[in-house]
Amino acid sequence: MPHLMSETIRNVVILGSGCSGHTAALYTARANLSPLVLEGHEPGGQLSLTTLVENFPGFPDGIQGPELIENMKKQAARFGAEYKTGHVVSADLSRRPFTINLGKETIQTKSLIIASGASARWLGLPNEQALIGHGVSSCATCDGFFFSGKPITVIGGGDTAMEEATFLTRFASKVTLIHRRDEFRASKIMLERAEKNPKIEFLMNTVVDDVHDASQKEVTALKLRHVKTGLVWDFPTNAMFLGIGHDPNAKMFQGQLDMDHDGYLVTHKFVHTRVPGVFASGDVMDRRYRQAITAAGTGCMAALEVEKFLEAEGHHQGDESVLRTFFVKLSENRTIRDFAERSAVGQRLSSRFVAGTSIQDAVSATQSVNKLGMHVSLDNLGENVTNAEEARHSALLYEQILDEINRLHLDANVSVKLTHMGFDVDENVARDIVGGLVAKAAAMQPKNFVRVDMEGSPYTQRTLDLVHNLHGLPGNQGCVGAVIQAYLFRSEKDIEDLLTKGIRIRLCKGAYKEAGDIAFQEKSEVDENYVKLTKILMKSGVYHGLATHDENIIRQTVAFAQAEKIAPSSFEFQMLHGIRRDLQQKLVREGWNVRVYIPFGTEWYPYFMRRLGERPANALFVVKNLFR
16 A cells, blocks of 8 residues: 655646656746656657757757756756656546645645656667657657658558658658558648658568668668568668657546546646646647747646646635645544544434444444435445555445445435445446446346445446446346436536436435536526536436425426426435435425435544545534534
């Protein structure tokens, strides 16, 4: 299990040590933010593989790439930037402070700049790496000028290769484009442009087996092979440019940040990602320019945005930030936890809102609620697990719960959180675990149901993908459902997608703090969207759950059902255990279905405090319901 690097929460962590990362480090250091730069698996980025750089302003005679990078690092370090060798294994951006996992240790930070770059795709030839910067290049804009008046080659068959070849005709005496197939993947317009250029020639059905001559430290020829005839020959040339693309170094953020089809991070307002406090700069988000100067420019932008973000957090969220920190500290304090679990107030809190710590406690609470004419959904409390063994232990408890539901004929189903099932450890493990629970529920007589709960927005798409996948497996139809949060802009489209498959939905307002570019911020807007989505669900013909304690929304829902002649048996209201018990009973008396979500488990105290920390306004809601 990774240990914390220290208990200090960093103001900003910068991933990457190329032009973008160093520039971001310089600006944040000069702003007294004490940045930590994680240098990654390619320290220095693409420039560390470059020889002479002549297009970076301020160096009339040019400068060696590694020297430029080292100067940038020294300049940032002079103002207090800290550098550390480390490769990011995973990251949790679902809550702040963000957590960066380096394998053997973790780091927490208030903000994050992702400047991890994009790695050029190489051919893997025997002498290729030795000749990078000596005639082998992945950047025509950077290195084309050095081969003025000389014959050069470009490898590839897509738009990148066509663009590189066309650009290089400005300098080369001739450009030969080598492609392994007999047709190109490039768009029609790019291909036509290359074909019309008299300086470009094509070698089709040909691959490069090696590049000469490493002993002379310059490219003199390529060893080529025709893929159909097997003919091998040396092709004289002075340079080989790779036009087969780049791989952005952002895989560790899949499912948490928006990416395009090639894995580049998608930003808005220049360097903002969809997660507040997370910014992207340089080649990891720039698939078009990929220049040292543009990478430095976006690094500067990201640093300035971090400064504004942290300043705004302190200014606009002072009281809320203090409360959030307070609740998180409470969740971690063992002494206070022991006192709370023993004290009368703590016991009153736990007994009112949490069924208890054992499966038997959950069963007893379920039986009591069933006697009052209400359905139940059981939820075993817990935080993110850190390994597959913990995830399987969590799943075992749910298997035992399903066994008890079946044995005692309880009117209940279960609700699971994917992070509790190992989603952040290994998605495949989590999918297998939850898939096993759904299969178990589907095999019961009568069939049961597993609700896959929804967490923060970085998990939304991944969670929905998993639900779609499980629902599509034979026998699972009607036995697995999703949760949709009304405060997200995307929710209506997500509902449409789920309804096409007949997947059951639980609609809630949403309890996490989300950014204004992806979620409604005003309560009135959230309520309006909730009512709109409710009507879509009620008219769909699929049995859904409407999770709300809002009497006004409940009145509107009842009125709509009556006006549209929607049967009370075709949907259900859902409420939390111990919240508005008076309202729950009133709805039952009026003939409406009500399901009570009953949490249980030994982790009730840290879970309770962290939920309050995620949204401190929940504290007032809880206090009010102690007396209802």
